[in-house]
Amino acid sequence: MAVAAGLVGSVAVMRRMTLAADAISHIALPGVGLALLLRFDPVLGALGALLVGAFLVWGVERQTRIPTEAIIGVVFSLALAIGSMMASGEQLIDALFGAPQSLGQTELVLGGVAAVLVIAFMLWARSELVIALVSPDLARTAGVRVARVELMFLMAFALTVALGLRYLGVLLMGSLIIIPAATAKQLARSLDGMQWWSVGLAVFAMLAGSLGGPLLGVATGPLTIVVAAAVFFMSLVTRRAG
């Protein structure tokens, strides 16, 4: 899961869509709320809402005349508001920050399969995504079907958020995608470097959170993000010194 997050994050950060990324992850919340209300698996509800969210962001990105950031800001707040109306109390806290101890066997297996799918897509589509993020026009003349590959990327993004939902929650999963990648951008000078750093840091933060959480008696999800953020600030200092 952390590997998928690192790969997806590296492209998201290079595309300068960190805000959109955050918005997509928050759209999971109304899905969770709806699932709790109708009594089906919250992860499925979240995944459904996320895919819709990815589609929305994709549609908005294609209509370049609309100020994307404004719309994303609105959609994001709306999703939070609707989500918090639908879910309540402990359920909401679980949805926001994750509840790793409640993971079942089936969920783990399905999660593993989904992670492998995301990783395979990110490696397969890497070249197309890279050209499209430099210039959609260039990508088009190089034979890339830009709209299609970008929609698939956003879907991969949504799937990755859904993957981490039970573990880290809505608020923090977006961060596991973005923070290691933002750190990697500070440290790397090439595409391979970017992706290795991004994946490495995501895995490191996740392991540190999972192992350190029980040891220190704190929740694993928030600790994971604290570790990732600490490395990010260290990378800022390193870069300034270097």
Add this chain to the structure above:
Amino acid sequence: MSTALEVQGLSVGFGQERVLRDLSFTVTAGSTLAIIGPNGAGKTVLFRALIGTVPYEGTVRWAPDTRIGYVPQKLDIERDLPLTGRDFLRAKAKVAGVPRDEIARVLSAVSLDGGAADRPIGTLSGGQFQRLLVAFALMGRPTVLLFDEPTAGVDPPGEESIYALFRQLQRKHGFTLLLISHELNLVYRYADQVLCLSQREACVGPPIEVLTTERLQAMYGAQMKFHVHEHHEGRADT
């Protein structure tokens, strides 16, 4: 000579505004067409219609098996984008399905040294980045190259050398070249045909017919003199 591109009745509009109106021209395979005109005349829009990234009316017909290499005017690249020139060319090699040793070939064709190719693309100078974009366009052996103001942001000696490079590459590979330019003297020397675009009218013809003082004045709407010397060197004064 066969036809590389045939355009008939091409119109492009954004909302109420018509940028291109009923434009028709043909380009012979292996020739050079220069597109000139004042700012806002729709030169870049024409290119984007030709590559199919803006909706248009009319017909754009490329010869069968056309492979297009496109060099855009300028790209907004973050300085700290972790992507080297070589990464960028590798991505093209993979997408175009050509072997990676093409990279060395195109880099030497545009005289970009390996050191520059290994730096992040946001840190390259204007001329180096331009050469990288040309290298990117040359990968996969295009039959047509489209250049949008290839020398914008390049100093005058660099400008001349980029045109000389096109000439040399064109002789070697025989591709068709379409370029947008403000450098009328270079257009005069290098183009076989000139397409002029302006709000009022469009015209097509060889440089000697199109690049006349009257035509240029009508097009740019300003005092514009263009001298042609006997040994075929042009000079533009505004």
